[in-house]
């Protein structure tokens with residue numbers, strides 16, 4: 001299953017509700033919600049109040065990417081605010097296994113994310129417990145950066161690791177994905193595509209449709 005997950009970090013916040021309606025009507029599968037704490041990453045974005053405000057606007061999957069230190073402290077709040085998937089960074093968790101367990105207790109999907117330079121071994125043992133691995137393809141913190149080319153090989157190796165373990169874990173890529181490189185990352189094995197600036201710059205509905213056409 002291939003899914004497009006537009007990152008609202010790049011949306012026009014003054015018209016956030018309207019932008020969510022546009023991506024929903026254009027057929028985006030997920031809404032990617034980047035939560036940043038100014039500590040794990042050098043930027044601060046938004047959290048529960050924004051999730052709660054936009055939750056009634058769409059039934060699309062809320063794909064919540066927590067770029068925060070020790071996310072275990074806030075899993076209950078994000079689940080209550082309407083998250084369908086919560087992804088935490090392996091680098092941000094003292095106890096990754098316990099954090100994943102807490103997400104699963106809410107009967108929602110659990111993901112684990114890795115920064116570009118973090119080796120895949122960091123997820124080897126947790127793979128059977130997670131629904132998705134998010135490979136960052138830029139250094140997290142900001143939209144609009146360029147794709148880091150060594151990440152393509154990393155996606156391929158993750159796909160092999162997943163297959164070796166007999167699993168069907170989703171592979172999400174996030175950062176610098178656009179209409180020119182989306183087929184390359186899908187060929188490498190990614191099936192959940194996050195795109196921020198490539199969706200929200202210009203004609204948002206057309207951009208979603210262009211991605212979905214290439215992702216068929």
Ligand SMILES: O=C(CO)[C@H](O)[C@H](O)COP(=O)(O)O
Nearest residue numbers: 007140141143144176196197
């Ligand atoms: O997680 C993120 C930043 O940390 C964003 O989701 C990501 O950068 C998407 O933005 P763009 O597609 O513009 O690169």
